Amino acid sequence: IPGPGLPSLAGISRVPGEHSPSLCILADSREICSGPEVLSCLRAVHGLRVQVCSLGTSDYIVSNRLAVDRVLQSELQSPGNRSKLSQRLQRLQGIFERICVIVETDRVKPGETSRCFQRTQYYDGVLSALVQAGIRILFSSCQEETAALLKELALLEHRKNAAIQVPTEPEGHQRDILNFYLSVPNLSYGAALNLCHSFGSITAVANSSVPALAAGARLSRPQAEELHRFLRHDFDLQLLPQPLPAKGK
Amino acid sequence: PVTAGSIVVPYGHVIGNEKWRGSELAQRLQGKVRLIFEDALGLVDFHLSNRTCILLISEADLVAGDEFKRRLVRFRNASSLRGIVIVEKTQISDQYYLGVQKLVVLELGMVSLPVANQGEASQLIIQLVSFCVREQSRDRGANPFLGKQRAQLAEAAVLQAVQRIPGVGKTKALLLLQRFGSIHRLCNAAIHELEQAVGQTAAQQIYTF
Numbered sequence: 228i229p230g231p232g233l234p235s236l237a238g239i240s241r242v243p244g245e246h247s248p249s250l251c252i253l254a255d256s257r258e259i260c261s262g263p264e265v266l267s268c269l270r271a272v273h274g275l276r277v278q279v280c281s282l283g284t285s286d287y288i289v290s291n292r293l294a295v296d297r298v299l300q301s302e303l304q305s306p307g308n309r310s311k312l313s314q315r316l317q318r319l320q321g322i323f324e325r326i327c328v329i330v331e332t333d334r335v336k337p338g339e340t341s342r343c344f345q346r347t348q349y350y351d352g353v354l355s356a357l358v359q360a361g362i363r364i365l366f367s368s369c370q371e372e373t374a375a376l377l378k379e380l381a382l383l384e385h386r387k388n389a390a391i392q393v394p395t396e397p398e399g400h401q402r403d404i405l406n407f408y409l410s411v412p413n414l415s416y417g418a419a420l421n422l423c424h425s426f427g428s429i430t431a432v433a434n435s436s437v438p439a440l441a442a443g444a445r446l447s448r449p450q451a452e453e454l455h456r457f458l459r460h461d462f463d464l465q466l467l468p469q470p471l472p473a474k475g476k
Numbered sequence: 477p478v479t480a481g482s483i484v485v486p487y488g489h490v491i492g493n494e495k496w497r498g499s500e501l502a503q504r505l506q507g508k509v510r511l512i513f514e515d516a517l518g519l520v521d522f523h524l525s526n527r528t529c530i531l532l533i534s535e536a537d538l539v540a541g542d543e544f545k546r547r548l549v550r551f552r553n554a555s556s557l558r559g560i561v562i563v564e565k566t567q568i569s570d571q572y573y574l575g576v577q578k579l580v581v582l583e584l585g586m587v588s589l590p591v592a593n594q595g596e597a598s599q600l601i602i603q604l605v606s607f608c609v610r611e612q613s614r615d616r617g618a619n620p621f622l623g624k625q626r627a628q629l630a631e632a633a634v635l636q637a638v639q640r641i642p643g644v645g646k647t648k649a650l651l652l653l654q655r656f657g658s659i660h661r662l663c664n665a666a667i668h669e670l671e672q673a674v675g676q677t678a679a680q681q682i683y684t685f
Contacts, residue, residue, distance in 0.1 A: 309620060310620075312620075312621075313620035313621055316621050317620075317621065317622075320622075346591075346592070346596055346599070348599060348603065351599050351600045351602075351603040351604075352603045352606075352607075354589060354600065354603070355600070355603040355604045355606070355607040356607060356619050356620060356621050357621055358560060358587050358589075358604070358607075359607045359608075359611055359619055359621075359622075360619055360621035360622045362621060363581060363587075364581075364587065364588075364589070365577060365581060366573070366577060366588075366590055372574065375574075379578060379582055380582070383582055400685075403640070403641075403642055403685065404685075406640050407637060407640040407641065409640075410633070410636045410637040410639075410640050411633070411637060412630070412633045429659075429663055429685070430663040430664065433659055433660045433663040433664070434660070434663070434664070456630075457630055457633070457634070457659075458658065458659045458660045459658050459659075459660045460630045460634055460658055460659070461657050461658050462631060462634050462635070462653040462654070462657055462658060463631060464631075464650070464653075464654060
């Protein structure tokens with residue numbers, strides 16, 4: 228059975244430049260604690276639609292292809308965070324075409340005289356590595372500025388016709404289907420939403436060709452191929468990584 | 477004159493614009509990197525490799541007005557080299573940084589890195605050079621941020637995905653996968669085939685899902 232075509236695609240691919248009433252950004256739920264002012268600024272000052280969901284991978288998803296991670300300057304100063312940061316960014320590279328890191332100056336705690344930022348060789352090394360890996364870097368001095376930068380990025384992606392333009396709050400049955408898509412490795416939250424929106428059912432997705440998947444989920448060609456392979460992957464019990472636990476635990 | 481074309485940088489060297497000869501920056505670089513001065517680099521301050529170069533914007537450039545913007549745009553239009561813009565961000569020029577960053581990163585698609593003074597700039601350049609050298613020697617593993625293509629077994633992931641179907645736990649997921657093999661075939665299974673594998677109620681749930 229061929230998929231039901233892509234009925235909603237016409238709605239997605241609007242003419243770039245036509246200003247959409249509200250740009251949409253997905254924010255990870257951890258940001259409620261770590262960047263509350265970023266979220267409120269995005270909503271109140273810039274009038275963006277901010278959907279908080281558990282992204283797990285990046286702090287923000289700004290468009291169908293761009294993920295943004297917010298890191299504090301102090302985190303880049305100490306080698307202790309290195310492996311955590313590099314694992315996180317490597318994972319993002321598997322999922323997103325573009326990655327941006329916003330380096331935010333640490334907040335000066337009340338009672339603390341402004342600390343002098345001691346630039347370490349290690350810090351320069353991290354910046355160089357990021358540049359070489361093709362990851363975009365932006366610098367921000369506070370959460371308000373971070374919000375402004377996120378808005379700029381969202382605007383830019385909108386002009387390039389990559390903005391998130393599907394409903395971001397599926398309900399009921401759609402919610403279950405979204406959860407199913409989210410379990411697919413290397414599929415971003417945005418792509419999962421697009422799949423929910425563009426295809427009538429999982430069966431329609433499973434029966435779609437690579438180009439149809441790429442168009443419907445707004446994925447790059449290699450990513451769509453990966454999804455296609457995954458859906459048709461032949462399961463082999465022998466290859467399960469760990470032996471199954473004994474019955475009855 | 478716009479000289480933004482390719483320049484051959486000998487392995488492990490840095491080619492600096494003549495105008496930096498004798499500067500604090502050049503003095504700090506010497507001894508750490510092999511620095512060669514050349515005339516007629518035009519818009520570029522330093523070439524780190526055949527495809528990476530540096531443009532420096534000083535505090536004075538920022539305060540003086542928009543001339544530096546024209547320089548950046550001219551560079552971008554004339555060259556396909558990877559341009560790294562190092563900006564002297566001090567207490568005085570701080571207020572301009574956001575604007576510069578927006579132009580360089582968002583509009584021109586280049587890299588913008590702030591430093592507080594020429595000393596910091598030299599430190600940063602040394603690190604950038606070391607990464608350029610590693611890149612040229614194809615030692616990609618040295619960069620912790622470059623994605624490694626790891627072939628992962630899909631088995632565990634497929635099993636996880638099938639368990640997201642309402643009413644299906646680990647046992648039923650295994651039964652289904654052993655019978656149907658892939659998600660694609662599972663989706664296209666008829667209801668009576670599902671019933672044979674997992675029973676009537678669950679089969680109905682899976683089918684409607």
